Amino acid sequence: MRFIAVLTAFVLTFSLDLLADERQEVYVSEKNYDDMTSAELTKAKRLAEKVKIRPLVACADPGNLPLSSMEIPGFDNRIATLLAEKMGTSMRFFWRPFLERGLTRETFANRECDLLLGMPYGYQSLLTTMPIYRSTYVMAYPESKPLTINGLDDPKLRNIKIGTYQHSGLREALTRKGVAENIIVHPIRQDTDINPDHQQWRQLLELVSGELDAVGIWGPFAGYAKKVENAPIDYFPVNLLEDKTPLEFSLAIGMRKNDVILKYALDKAITENAQEIADILTEYGVPLVACSQCAVQGELPSHGSYYQSFINEAESRYLAPLPKSNTQLDTARATEDQKVDLNKLKGWLAEGADLNEELSNAVLAADETRIRYLIGAGADINLRTSAGFTLAHETAKYRDSDTLAILLEQGIDKNAKDAAGWTPLIHGAYRNHVPTVALLASHKADIEAKTKNGYTALGLAIGERKFWAAKA
Template sequence: MMRYSFAAALSLLCLSLALPAAADDRANKDQQRLEAALARLEAQLPLTSADHTALKKAAIARKLSGLRVCGDPGNMPLSDINRAGFENKIIELIAAEMGTHVTYFWRPYLERGITRQTFESGECDVLLDLPVGFERVLTTEPIYRTTYVLAYRNDRGLKIKNLDDPQLKTLSIGTFQTSSLRTALAERGIRTNVKLHVLSHNADLDPSVQPWRQVQDVIDGKLDVAAVWGPFAGWLKTMKGAPIVVQPVNLDEDDVPLEFDLTIGLRKIDWILKYKFDLAIDAKKAEIEKILRDYGVPLVQCSRCYVPGDLPSHGIYTKPLIDEQANANVPVAPDQKVTREKLEAWLKEGVSVDQELSNAVLAGDLTRVAFLIEKGGNVNKLNSEGYAPLHIASRNKRSEIITALLDNKADVNQRDRDGFTPLQHAVLRDLPDAVTVLVKHGADVELRTPNGVTPLALAILQNAYKAAIALVDAGADVEAADGEAKLTPLMLISGTESRELTLGAGVSRIEKLNPTDPGPLEVARALIAKGAKVNDVSGSGVTALILAAAHNNAPIVGALVQAGADPTLKSRDGQTPADVARQNGNTAVVSLLNLLSQARRN
């Protein structure tokens, strides 16, 4: 789907702030200051005190007829259809401060496609409790930081030191299917004694499948420990009086983040609404903190959050770039190594050979994989999480294991429980080597996701640029159009947003973790080199050049014009790329287009 342009947002803003023809000089100056502030944001310049004043006035002046909020109908204590969760309480408090009310579009907060199926379909304007850095949204300043925890009964005599405590290898532990804490436990060899709570689509209708139930299983004696998101355990202890210890684990792990800053997500272009939210949150931060504490949410120290918290914080996770091949040669501790003898003994005891095959693939142990296939492991069987071995290998950069599985008749295009193929998993993880191996063995580069998106479009939408270039090199159709707007890959990459807004510093470019990795410009060049048509028109009547101009992507503007893009082609409303850039305040793009036009005439 095509995102709203900055020009459209500015037009709406100007309509909402329209002044009579006889407006006084002061009102005109206010309007000029606002336009200047928006131009500085778009130009990625720091905001001045005058800019902040102008934005604050605009935010206060903006009247909201209502807030359309995407709410999870069944995920207590966060949110539920009866508005009993702390997310519901907080957003309704904020809405009241902004002089409006909340209407909900109820949708389970599943991991995949939440912005595409809500924001871009027009179902709602607000997403709640998103981690900072969530896919393709504009967010408020962080509201609070919380953590994963271990929860266990306080009358069992358990004293668990940390995640490396040997007891955790013998106790029955419950954790969630897509949990970071599950990953941290698995890296410590804690797998066979873990009971997974799998994703459910009807938790509002069946509360027994909501994630907090694992803590209840601990209370009821069905599990020894629940390794869960902190608010689940804190709610049962604080509001329900559960006899449990709630032990934060964010200090126990240095590679897998176990604490997160939570925020509210908005559409990418709605800067004024973001400012209005930030003002309202700041005004109500004491009440918000009370709601969070009443619900028992573990609040971690966070100097940039509206609610500062008091539990010790891990701080920034900065895992350095490493030589993966060298790291692969680091010896495994003897007590962690799964030998052939151990496997033989476990299989005799009745352990599932298919489950052990999944474990071996996750561990990246090619010898174990070969042995378990020899023992009858089914290379196409979905495990309890809904993944076949090839999905697991494709998610974890295991090219040699991908090859071994395919050599043993693994289905290269098999879909997982959610309908995603191994190639699509490799794309989501931005793993070009896995993409190349899968395509070499027959993976369909045009097989679409359950939402109808090609792998190449998926790579661009997820900012997986290494995978995108690998797909282009592998022969993906560079002209395949996606969505109702019929956007080609070149259009998608031309409209890519690589900026973030902080009210203190304006807009800044998002820096790549590794400077040698490709970015949008490299993807655009790869598409053009493979024959992407630079003057294609989308279903909504725009070209790649218009999109690049609208989103201030000057390098891509240059690449497109050099490849033959016509800067005189107009959108359906009669605007050229230069017109769109000018209305968006993209002065650098306007200047570049003027220079390129002069060069063409000469």
């Protein structure tokens, strides 16, 4: 009898598991969200209101307060748990450092989790919920030493010790503004659950100790340190101080691209419980940026779309000559040993320096005076590097059309081919750089020259979607 009872229980459990599996697959579409028609999406949205959501598993970082943590729940953990409860199911966390390779690929392929928390809204590799909130990078400083700046290129930023995270948009923006040598980088760590001192927000404590004068950091870290940890710091948003590098982002929850009904179920729960989500974010001190699409509205001014900034950046990169600041030495900041004038060059040559090597250096430095002098002194204008490139190839590759114009005037071979059969014109087309393409065309470069694979400059430009170059 006991055996029969056990067998009956096993069969019943197995049957329930099968039913559960069938239920679980109800909202996994055969199509990805982007491939579905309007009618299919409407049907999925209706099903989301009826289907019973299975217990969910969210991939979460075990040591990244205030976002997520095994020891003390972060706000991402609490928001996920709240949504699961409101959808009538449960939430379990699969702990995995978010800095490990293959996060989006392996976790879903191995069915380790259903959701990824704290993902950028619209992240290309995933399907995401509606944006939940929007936040910004900030500049933090000790309360006892207030900091004000007129922009990220403010000279005072070059004279203080600034901490930033290794992979930080703000670090990139500061570096482009010339603030680099005084930056103290907080390196990437994968042991932040074992060693909490390695978590990103802990760099803010170096403001308190006096090791740093300022920290450029993702806003939620600074808000948490100030409000929850009571660190004597303050901060201001920097999203309005930069147009090229986005410094504000909308965050959402990610899932497989075909979990369409799950997305709609989550969207519904997020919308209906926006106030409770807002209360959680406020509790953790998250700086909230105004966002009309987000469930939680912020009060900090938003930069708005970066689209036009991207267009302007692309036009300056591909439709204009390379800026002098990208090619020539900043003599105001250079040390004496970095500066090379004609007298110093002549001294080197008198001591036996190689003419051709110095010509390569002069081209790299875009120094017209040195280039003309060295060619006149007998340097080989058509010299090749160890990789088989001529100086015409090199300048075309780096979009330095101004220096290329000097070389063409001095008689460099405009149709020289490298080891792959690429001419300077083909290199210019591949870089989508209109001034380089136009310059070479005006010097009657061979537009029909082909690579070893049979591509002309035009064919390569079209095939690689370098449409500005193709049009030129």
